């Protein structure tokens with residue numbers, strides 16, 4: 001399998017996963033043109049579109065792609081049914097075609113119907129987990145988002161986190177403010193700044209890295225709790241997550 005990252009809009013990534021026969025799936029196409037260019041240059045044959053949630057910067061390219069490839073199945077959650085989705089999928093569904101087999105994982109929080117597509121080691125998780133951060137709570141509760149992140153955290157450590165935005169630098173600046181004495185976070189921040197200065201991408205990342213540098217996966221950290229003004233272990237982890245998420249919203 002080959003994973004290809006296509007930059008789109010201002011800070012989106014569209015992902016292509018391609019097999020040895022040049023068949024590929026297109027994940028969260030915010031735009032159609034950059035995808036069609038890559039397909040043409042590499043002579044890839046698209047076999048499906050996968051969408052994680054209904055926001056325009058994840059589904060905006062569906063119509064353009066279907067114009068060119070009218071037979072292409074589009075898999076997505078119920079909330080995307082008016083955005084071109086032809087196959088509605090749910091928790092635990094397994095969708096299989098060509099050499100691909102994706103498990104559907106429901107991840108409410110950013111939106112209520114948000115899902116991820118998982119074919120080990122690839123996790124296409126849209127706007128749920130970012131490198132160093134997580135999606136905003138537009139529709140779901142903090143509790144829902146927290147348990148969605150826990151679901152992701154329970155996957156194998158070598159899982160490749162293929163998220164839909166390049167937000168890592170801002171996320172690490174926040175992490176540095178929340179855990180100023182954490183050397184791993186300081187070092188990772190510097191690494192990301194260096195990459196971004198050279199205009200290089202910072203994703204995909206691995207779950208193993210995220211467990212070390214992503215504050216939203218570290219609500220159990222006593223220093224983190226103290227630094228955001230919470231008496232250690234005085235409230236449930238999902239409430240600590242809620243405080244951390246609103247702190248980030250204002251950061």
Ligand SMILES: [Zn+2]
Pocket residue numbers: 053055110127
């Ligand atoms: Zn979104």
